[in-house]
Amino acid sequence: MSDTASPANAPVPPALPLSVNLQYTKDLSFEVPSGAEIFATLKTTPQISVNIDVQANRLQENQPVFEVALTIRCEADEPAQSEGGPLGRKVFIAELTYAAVVTLGDAPEELAEPLLLVEVPRLIFPYARNILGDITRDGGFPPVVLQPIDFVALWQAKRAEQFPQTVGNA
Numbered sequence: 001m002s003d004t005a006s007p008a009n010a011p012v013p014p015a016l017p018l019s020v021n022l023q024y025t026k027d028l029s030f031e032v033p034s035g036a037e038i039f040a041t042l043k044t045t046p047q048i049s050v051n052i053d054v055q056a057n058r059l060q061e062n063q064p065v066f067e068v069a070l071t072i073r074c075e076a077d078e079p080a081q082s083e084g085g086p087l088g089r090k091v092f093i094a095e096l097t098y099a100a101v102v103t104l105g106d107a108p109e110e111l112a113e114p115l116l117l118v119e120v121p122r123l124i125f126p127y128a129r130n131i132l133g134d135i136t137r138d139g140g141f142p143p144v145v146l147q148p149i150d151f152v153a154l155w156q157a158k159r160a161e162q163f164p165q166t167v168g169n170a
Helices: 037-041 109-138 151-162
Strands: 018-031 047-058 065-077 090-104
Touching: 018 109, 047 109, 047 151, 065 109, 090 109, 109 151
Parallel strands: none
Antiparallel strands: 018 090, 047 065, 065 090
């Protein structure tokens, strides 16, 4: 017999102290402000801008149940006629708020925020990305396929915005 660990005896990493109870489309909007005219006159690939936000709200006082909402807004504009010039017409606007209801287990207090604002969005993002791609394709345009999001960086930027560090002499 050897003393090497077999897969059955391998240590199991601890489970996340988090349960995703359900996920759902909270809000979905797709708009083509120029109407059918844009399909006849659009000559080049539009420029697409994407804004992402994550919010977490406790659903019941003294209960570890939260709603985490991932909001993605995509706007497509005609490119500028000349370099540095203003963008052209709005091609489309797609807005999606995809949410999850989660229960936090016995997580230490300092882990609650990163679990809610990093891990939950990471888990639900593939579903939101799929919905956004489908809605833009079904709206008559090539699907918007979002690249993976660094939710850690997004969370850190949001914290830095909320709690700016002052620079001074100690």
